[in-house]
Amino acid sequence: MLADRSVLITGGSSGIGRELVRQFVANGARVLTTARRESALLETIEGLDPDRAFIVPADLGSRTGREIITTEALRIAPIDVVVHAAGILGPKARLADYPEDAWHEVFHINATSVHLLHQALVPLLAPTATIIGLASSVGRVGRGEWGMYAISKAALEGWLEVLADEWEGPVYSVNPGGTATAMRAEAMPDEDPATIPSPADIAPIFLRLARAEPGEPSGSKFDARDFIGADPLAGA
Ligand SMILES: NC(=O)c1ccc[n+]([C@@H]2O[C@H](COP(=O)([O-])OP(=O)(O)OC[C@H]3O[C@@H](n4cnc5c(N)ncnc54)[C@H](OP(=O)(O)O)[C@@H]3O)[C@@H](O)[C@H]2O)c1
Secondary structure, three states, X not given: OOOOOEEEEEOXXXXXXXXXXXXXXXXXXEEEEEEOOHHHHHHHHOOOOOOXXXXXXXXXXXXXXXXXXXXXXXXXXXXXXXEEOOOOOOOOOOHXXXXXXXXXXXXXXXXXXXXXXXXXXXXXXXXXXXXEEEOOHHHHOOOOOOHHHHHHHHHHHHHHHHHHHHOOOOEEEEEOOOOOOHXXXXXXXXXXXXXXXXXXXXXXXXXXXXXXXXXXXXXEEEEHHHHOOOOOOOOO
16 A cells, blocks of 8 residues: 555654554555664564664654664655654643743654754655644643643644645644553543554554645644544545
8 A cells, every 4th residue: 555655753662653653564665763762663663574664763852863863764765754753741730830841841842853853854855745743632722731732732733734835745734632552641541541542543544644646635634533444535
C-alpha cells in the first residue's frame, strides 16, 4: 500500500508513534523513527524488516538532536511523509498554578520543536511530501487543568494551517482522541484503557492520509475516532 514510500515518524518509542512505525513498515514503507530512548526504539522495530525500519535516538528539543535526525534522515531522502507524533503532557494544573519551567518545556516540545524539525527537514523532503501533525481535543476546545498541553496543541494546529497554505503537498492535523497509551494513562489515571481505542484502531487513518494523491484535500483537520473503519478522504 505504501511501497517504497519514505516516512519519518517522531515519537516512535511509545504509544501511537510506535504503532504507526510498525504499521507503516508492514505496509511496505521505509521508516525512520526517532525518540530519546534507544532501548524503547529498538523494541519498536523488533521483528521488522531491517531494510525498512531505522531508528535515531535523539532529543527533538535540542538543536544537536535535530541535527542528528536530519543527518540520519539522509538515508531515506527524499522523504514522502512526516508524522510528528512526539509530544509531552506536562503537569495537569490550573493556569494560576502552572509551573513556569513546564510552560516553556511543553510549548518547546509540542510546538516549537515541530517547527524547527520541519525547517531542518525541508531540504530532504519530496516537493509534495505529506505532513501530518497530532492535535488534541483540548487544543481544539480548551479545557481546565490541561494547561500548556492544550495551548501548545492549539498552537500546533495554527502552525499546520499556515503550513497548509504554503506547502505544495498535503498537510493534515489528526486528533487521535483518547487513545490507550502511556500519555493517556498519565492524563487520565482512573480510566480503564480497555474502554478507549488503541493505537492500532486509529493507525489506518494515518496510513490512508500518507498515501493521499495529488488533488486530495490539504489543510484538513480530522478526528481519528470518526474514521475508525472509514476512509477520511472519501467524499472530502
Ligand atoms: N494518547 C492520546 O489519548 C492522545 C490524544 C490526543 C493527542 N495525542 C498526541 O498523540 C501523540 C502521541 O501520543 P502518545 O499518547 O502516543 O504518547 P506517548 O506514548 O507518551 O509517546 C510520546 C512520544 O514522544 C516522544 N518524545 C517526548 N519528548 C521527546 C523529546 N524531547 N524528543 C524526542 N521524542 C520525544 C517519546 O519518546 P521518548 O520518551 O523516548 O523521547 C514518545 O515516543 C502526542 O503528540 C500526543 O500529544 C495523544
